[in-house]
Amino acid sequence: MTDLQIAGVVKGYGSGERVLDGLDLSVPGGSLAAVLGPSGCGKTTLLRVIAGFLRADAGTVTVGGRTLSAPGTHLPPERRRVGIVPQEGALFPHLSVARNVVFGLTGVDRAARNRRVGEMLDLVGLGGYGDRMPHELSGGQQQRVALARALAPQPQLVLLDEPFNALDSALRTGVRDDVRAALRATGATAVLVTHDQQEALSTADLVAVVRGGRVAQCGTPQDVYHRPADPWVADFVGDxxxxxxxxxxxxxxxxxxxxxxxxxxxxxxxxxxxxxxxxxxxxxxxxxxxxxxxxxxxxxxxxxxxxxxxxxxxxxxxxxxxxxxxxxxxxxxxxxxxxxxxxxxxxxxxxxx
The missing domain is CATH 2.40.50.140 (Nucleic acid-binding proteins)
Known part of the structure; x- marks a missing residue:
C-alpha cells in the first residue's frame, strides 16, 4: 500500500489567477479519499496535476515516497503508475471488453495478460464479458470495465474523475459500492473527485473539502459532517x-x-x-x-x-x-x-x- 502526499501545490493559468493555491493533502495507503467541492475550486486541476497531465507551478506530489512532481521534477504520466477512471468510462469503442482491459498491460506475455484480464473482470463482477463490445454494455458495466482497465497494471494510485455522473440515481449507488469493494480488494490508494456530498460521505474513508484552491477541511466523513471547520463547510457538506x-x-x-x-x-x-x-x-x-x-x-x-x-x-x-x-x-x-x-x-x- 502506498500513501499520497501533496504539499504546497500551486497551479495557475494564463490570467495569473491561482486555481490551486498552496494545497496540502495526505491520503494514507489503501484509503479512498473524496475531494469534494463546488465547480471552479480546483478539484479537476488537482487530479490532472497528480496524473501528470499538468505541471504544477510549485509544491510536491509523492506516492509511496516516490516523487512525481517537485521543483525541477515532473514525471510523465506513463511513468507515474497512476490509474485513471474518467467520466463515462471512455472505453475504446472498437475494442472488446478484454482488449480494453489489456490495453495498459505492457511487457507481459500473453498468458499472463489473459490471466490478469480474467482476474480484473471477475473482481468487478463482469466475468465472462471479455468478448463483448462496449456498446453492448450498460453505463454501469462500462464504468466497471474502466475500473478494471485502471487496476490491471497494478497502479500505486487510482484517480476517479466524477465517474458516476452519467449514471441514473438507481444505478449509481450499486456501482459505487462495487467500485469501493474492488478498490479495497486490491488495496489500492484512490482519490475520487466529486461535487456530490452524499457520494463523498457514503463512499470515502476521508473527505477533503476544497475551497478556493485549498483544502478547507479534511477528515473522516463523520468528522466533516458533525464537526465542520466553519459555516461554509457545514452548509456545503449537508443541510x-x-x-x-x-x-x-x-x-x-x-x-x-x-x-x-x-x-x-x-x-x-x-x-x-x-x-x-x-x-x-x-x-x-x-x-x-x-x-x-x-x-x-x-x-x-x-x-x-x-x-x-x-x-x-x-x-x-x-x-x-x-x-x-x-x-x-x-x-x-x-x-x-x-x-x-x-x-x-x-x-x-x-x-x-
Missing amino acids: AVIVTGTADQGTATTPLGRVPLAAPAPGVREGLVLLRPEQLRLADADGAEAHGTVTEVRFYGHDAMASVAVDGLDAPVDVRVPGQAPVRPGQRTGLRVTGEATLHPAQTPGSCT
Missing part, C-alpha cells in the same frame, strides 16, 4: 442550521435554547452555532425553549424536511422529521435540540466562484 450563540462553560445560548458544544472554541465567546436538521425535534409547546410555526413541508419518502419560522428569528430553520410524521404548514410547535453543536467566529472565508 445546516446556523444560528447566533453565546458560549459559556461548554454550552451556547441560542434562539433555539441552550445547546451543548462538541468542543471549546478558543477565544470565541460569541459567534455562529452549527447544527444539523436531524438534531432538531418538533415538540409540545409546553416546556420547549423555542417555539415557531411550520411554513413548509418537503416530502422525500423515508423522511421529510419541515421549515419552521422560529419566534425571534428572521429566517426559518429546517427540521428533519420521519416521512410518516403528521406535520402540516401552519402548525404551531415547540422545538428541542439534541446532541452537540459547534461554535465558530461569525466571520468566515468566502466560497469560490
Whole structure:
C-alpha cells in the first residue's frame, strides 16, 4: 500500500489567477479519499496535476515516497503508475471488453495478460464479458470495465474523475459500492473527485473539502459532517442550521435554547452555532425553549424536511422529521435540540466562484 502526499501545490493559468493555491493533502495507503467541492475550486486541476497531465507551478506530489512532481521534477504520466477512471468510462469503442482491459498491460506475455484480464473482470463482477463490445454494455458495466482497465497494471494510485455522473440515481449507488469493494480488494490508494456530498460521505474513508484552491477541511466523513471547520463547510457538506450563540462553560445560548458544544472554541465567546436538521425535534409547546410555526413541508419518502419560522428569528430553520410524521404548514410547535453543536467566529472565508 502506498500513501499520497501533496504539499504546497500551486497551479495557475494564463490570467495569473491561482486555481490551486498552496494545497496540502495526505491520503494514507489503501484509503479512498473524496475531494469534494463546488465547480471552479480546483478539484479537476488537482487530479490532472497528480496524473501528470499538468505541471504544477510549485509544491510536491509523492506516492509511496516516490516523487512525481517537485521543483525541477515532473514525471510523465506513463511513468507515474497512476490509474485513471474518467467520466463515462471512455472505453475504446472498437475494442472488446478484454482488449480494453489489456490495453495498459505492457511487457507481459500473453498468458499472463489473459490471466490478469480474467482476474480484473471477475473482481468487478463482469466475468465472462471479455468478448463483448462496449456498446453492448450498460453505463454501469462500462464504468466497471474502466475500473478494471485502471487496476490491471497494478497502479500505486487510482484517480476517479466524477465517474458516476452519467449514471441514473438507481444505478449509481450499486456501482459505487462495487467500485469501493474492488478498490479495497486490491488495496489500492484512490482519490475520487466529486461535487456530490452524499457520494463523498457514503463512499470515502476521508473527505477533503476544497475551497478556493485549498483544502478547507479534511477528515473522516463523520468528522466533516458533525464537526465542520466553519459555516461554509457545514452548509456545503449537508443541510445546516446556523444560528447566533453565546458560549459559556461548554454550552451556547441560542434562539433555539441552550445547546451543548462538541468542543471549546478558543477565544470565541460569541459567534455562529452549527447544527444539523436531524438534531432538531418538533415538540409540545409546553416546556420547549423555542417555539415557531411550520411554513413548509418537503416530502422525500423515508423522511421529510419541515421549515419552521422560529419566534425571534428572521429566517426559518429546517427540521428533519420521519416521512410518516403528521406535520402540516401552519402548525404551531415547540422545538428541542439534541446532541452537540459547534461554535465558530461569525466571520468566515468566502466560497469560490
